[in-house]
Amino acid sequence: MNQNGRLLRAVVLGVVGLGLIAPIVIGLWQTGRAAFGVLPALGRNLASLEPWHELFGLPGFATSLHLTLATGLGSTLLSLVLATGFCAAVHARINTSSGARMLTPFLAIPHAAMAVGLAFVLAPSGWIARMVAPFAGWDRPPDFSTINDGWGLALTLGLMVKEVPFLLLVILSALSQIPVARHMAAGRALGYGRGIVWIKIIMPQVWPLIRLPVWVVLAYALSVVDMAIILGPSTPPTLAVAVTRWFTDPDPTMILPASAGAILQAVLVGLAVALLMTAETGGKRLGRWWLRRGGRGLSAEPGLWAASAAVMALMAAGVLAMASLAVWSLAWRWSFPQILPESWSLKPWTAAQGGWMRALTNTLLLAGATVGLSLALAIAWLEGEDRANRTRAPWAEALIYLPLLIPQIGFLYGLNVGFLQIGLSGGIWAVIWAQVLFVFPYVMIALSDPWRALDPRMIRAAAALGAGPGRRLWAIKLPVLIRPILTAAAIGVAVSVAQYLPTLFMGAGRVATLTTEAVTLSSGSDRRVTGVYATLQAGLPFAAYLAAFMIPMILHRNRRALSGASAT
Amino acid sequence: MSLELNALSILSANDTALFQPLTLHVPAGEVVTVMGPSGVGKSTLLDAIGGHLVHGFHMTGTVRLNGRDVTGLPAEARRIGLMFQDALLFPHLSVGDNLAFGLPASLRGRAARHAAVEDALSQAGLAGLYERDPATLSGGQRARAALMRTLLAEPEALLLDEPFSKLDSGRRDDMRRFTFAHVATRAIPTLMVTHDADDAAAAGGPVVALREVIAQ
Numbered sequence: 001m002n003q004n005g006r007l008l009r010a011v012v013l014g015v016v017g018l019g020l021i022a023p024i025v026i027g028l029w030q031t032g033r034a035a036f037g038v039l040p041a042l043g044r045n046l047a048s049l050e051p052w053h054e055l056f057g058l059p060g061f062a063t064s065l066h067l068t069l070a071t072g073l074g075s076t077l078l079s080l081v082l083a084t085g086f087c088a089a090v091h092a093r094i095n096t097s098s099g100a101r102m103l104t105p106f107l108a109i110p111h112a113a114m115a116v117g118l119a120f121v122l123a124p125s126g127w128i129a130r131m132v133a134p135f136a137g138w139d140r141p142p143d144f145s146t147i148n149d150g151w152g153l154a155l156t157l158g159l160m161v162k163e164v165p166f167l168l169l170v171i172l173s174a175l176s177q178i179p180v181a182r183h184m185a186a187g188r189a190l191g192y193g194r195g196i197v198w199i200k201i202i203m204p205q206v207w208p209l210i211r212l213p214v215w216v217v218l219a220y221a222l223s224v225v226d227m228a229i230i231l232g233p234s235t236p237p238t239l240a241v242a243v244t245r246w247f248t249d250p251d252p253t254m255i256l257p258a259s260a261g262a263i264l265q266a267v268l269v270g271l272a273v274a275l276l277m278t279a280e281t282g283g284k285r286l287g288r289w290w291l292r293r294g295g296r297g298l299s300a301e302p303g304l305w306a307a308s309a310a311v312m313a314l315m316a317a318g319v320l321a322m323a324s325l326a327v328w329s330l331a332w333r334w335s336f337p338q339i340l341p342e343s344w345s346l347k348p349w350t351a352a353q354g355g356w357m358r359a360l361t362n363t364l365l366l367a368g369a370t371v372g373l374s375l376a377l378a379i380a381w382l383e384g385e386d387r388a389n390r391t392r393a394p395w396a397e398a399l400i401y402l403p404l405l406i407p408q409i410g411f412l413y414g415l416n417v418g419f420l421q422i423g424l425s426g427g428i429w430a431v432i433w434a435q436v437l438f439v440f441p442y443v444m445i446a447l448s449d450p451w452r453a454l455d456p457r458m459i460r461a462a463a464a465l466g467a468g469p470g471r472r473l474w475a476i477k478l479p480v481l482i483r484p485i486l487t488a489a490a491i492g493v494a495v496s497v498a499q500y501l502p503t504l505f506m507g508a509g510r511v512a513t514l515t516t517e518a519v520t521l522s523s524g525s526d527r528r529v530t531g532v533y534a535t536l537q538a539g540l541p542f543a544a545y546l547a548a549f550m551i552p553m554i555l556h557r558n559r560r561a562l563s564g565a566s567a568t
Numbered sequence: 569m570s571l572e573l574n575a576l577s578i579l580s581a582n583d584t585a586l587f588q589p590l591t592l593h594v595p596a597g598e599v600v601t602v603m604g605p606s607g608v609g610k611s612t613l614l615d616a617i618g619g620h621l622v623h624g625f626h627m628t629g630t631v632r633l634n635g636r637d638v639t640g641l642p643a644e645a646r647r648i649g650l651m652f653q654d655a656l657l658f659p660h661l662s663v664g665d666n667l668a669f670g671l672p673a674s675l676r677g678r679a680a681r682h683a684a685v686e687d688a689l690s691q692a693g694l695a696g697l698y699e700r701d702p703a704t705l706s707g708g709q710r711a712r713a714a715l716m717r718t719l720l721a722e723p724e725a726l727l728l729d730e731p732f733s734k735l736d737s738g739r740r741d742d743m744r745r746f747t748f749a750h751v752a753t754r755a756i757p758t759l760m761v762t763h764d765a766d767d768a769a770a771a772g773g774p775v776v777a778l779r780e781v782i783a784q
Contacts, residue, residue, distance in 0.1 A: 388623060389621070389622045389623040390623045391623075455654075455656065456622075457652050457654070457656055458656045458658065460615075460618070460620045460643065460650060461650055461652070461656045461714075461718075462658070462669070463618075463619070463620065463642075463643035463644045464618055464620075464643060464644075464646075464648060464649055464650035464718070464721075464723075464727075465644075465649075465669060465670045465717065465718070465721045466644050466645075466647070466670075466672065466721055467644055467669070468642075468644045469644075475669070476658055476660075479660040480658065480659060480660050482660075556660060558662075558701050559659055559660055559701050559703065560701055560703035560704060561659035561701075561702075561703040562659050562660055
């Protein structure tokens with residue numbers, strides 16, 4: 001009786017298997033072969049450990065490894081602590097949905113655009129130095145490196161500016177599933193201070209709900225490339241950047257140690273996640289011991305307020321960074337200690353028009369195609385589950401997160417080899433395919449909860465009225481779910497616009513997008529042109545979010561339950 | 569018209585029966601009330617009859633409607649209406665379009681369909697509310713609109729799942745009278761599950777107890 005549903009599910013499974021999972025497996029396999037010396041294109045057919053010896057011997061390798069661990073682990077742990085402290089301090093005072101709206105700009109802006117903005121703010125000639133200048137008596141930019149510093153502090157800060165808002169959103173949505181106020185009242189009535197209740201009662205309930213997103217953040221922070229190029233140290237850079245450079249080295253034999261480095265990058269992420277799991281087990285045991293002693297402890301409030309202040313400072317830096325993109329793109333004369341440009345001009349925009357128009361067109365084309373495909377697949381998947389009256393199996397859930405946990409650098413080179421074999425490399429289609437690998441998981445994750453939150457009795461009522469599966473989908477589910485569908489699409493646009501490595505590798509350098517151009521220009525000297533590209537790059541996802549907010553409001557303006565006017 | 573259940577039993581995923589097999593005959597226009605302890609599976613029974621069982625449950629026995637066996641049919645082909653404690657009007661459609669959603673496609677012509685909806689609205693005391701947003705109706709108005717939507721689909725049987733439990737006590741009596749009067753005039757066999765003995769008394773039909781399976 002479920003013929004239709006079975007066919008749909010088979011198609012979805014086929015597309016996910018061949019379109020999303022196979023590329024990752026093939027990519028890892030091809031990269032892995034090269035890592036162990038097998039590269040037929042260079043006439044190497046014998047497996048060996050030579051690429052690894054070569055990798056370990058490359059100049060700066062140990063420093064790169066050390067930098068990657070320090071910035072990746074450091075930024076993730078600090079972000080987690082700060083976001084948790086902030087939520088503990090202010091959760092009772094803020095409304096989750098309005099809080100989430102305030103975080104939107106931070107989530108929408110691509111990492112590269114934020115990095116460019118932060119570089120503008122932090123640089124010796126940037127806004128912070130200009131603000132300090134009158135007090136320090138500087139009449140020229142101070143002579144020390146605040147970005148691209150050897151310790152990776154600027155990179156850590158940049159990652160935190162992006163990760164803290166993401167973790168805040170994830171924790172806030174987890175908290176909405178827990179009766180926080182009642183548990184807090186119960187805990188305080190037993191004599192525990194607010195901060196202690198938060199640590200002993202609330203966080204243990206929150207952690208299982210945010211574990212996967214934290215892993216995703218960790219994997220990302222360890223393997224980020226675009227932000228690390230812009231803010232991170234350059235000689236030597238972090239491992240992911242170093243591997244990217246080796247892959248694009250004019251000497252093709254560098255592919256061998258580069259592949260070993262790519263595999264090492266994937267292993268590193270695996271080890272970091274394993275470390276986090278071990279820490280979780282240990283923390284559980286330690287926590288139970290601590291809990292059973294029943295100590296009421298000292299008030300943790302000063303710590304919470306320090307965390308909140310740090311979060312506010314990070315957000316302020318983020319806002320300054322976003323503003324600086326627009327200001328630089330319109331600046332003409334702007335000598336050092338001045339806070340604002342002495343003269344403004346549209347010349348940066350008009351002069352570079354041909355370049356940014358082409359990049360914008362490519363970016364829009366890629367975003368449209370990848371979001372359209374991802375949304376269609378996500379809806380087909382969810383509808384397939386509905387028609388089978390099934391909930392999702394754990395392995396299927398894991399499948400969705402897979403592309404977000406494996407570092408891009410780990411399989412993109414190998415995937416390109418695979419694409420070359422089927423004659424797909426170097427074109428827009430290869431880039432679309434590679435981007436969908438990362439856009440689809442986010443679209444799917446964003447759409448799954450609202451889709452399941454739809455009252456199943458409403459769908460049964462439609463069926464009882466004689467509506468078949470097709471009519472139930474098109475006439476009920478899709479219109480009722482228009483807001484979450486558009487929100488998922490906006491998230492997809494943000495992810496697509498932000499993609500750097502897939503565009504670089506699969507486009508063979510021929511597909512220029514706002515992101516690839518902004519990263520390339522960021523190392524140059526003309527901040528105005530960089531500002532133009534980064535402003536567009538940041539503006540596009542923001543426009544998508546705005547559309548996702550406005551369209552349902554206009555479409556359902558006479559429907560109180562759907563227009564978003566009420567807080568339901 | 570009549571609804572017949574023959575040795576109907578529902579098994580959960582580990583093959584344990586929710587309740588003892590149920591055999592039941594609901595003649596046209598009569599309301600049979602099913603009562604039982606909470607958690608025994610009253611709503612699941614209605615899901616099975618209506619064709620809405622979720623994965624993990626399966627049923628044995630048969631459901632016959634006017635002599636035809638509907639056990640294997642999908643929900644949309646059974647012509648069994650379904651009412652819940654919530655009206656569950658589709659939030660994106662106007663009140664009138666909600667009713668029009670229930671109208672069979674065989675009724676053709678814009679004017680005729682519109683007239684059928686207007687007629688149903690006035691029967692329910694909702695005349696002039698065709699274009700209204702369902703979210704702006706009162707609880708009683710919503711319940712009546714939901715009943716008219718169900719009846720416009722010309723169901724051959726009706727399932728009521730605690731239909732009055734969310735209305736306040738004044739409205740509840742009105743809605744009972746309204747519902748059972750329509751069931752009687754249209755001679756629809758109706759099965760109601762409820763906790764409320766007053767519902768059963770108002771329905772006036774036989775009361776069936778759903779019994780738990782006693783563990784051996």
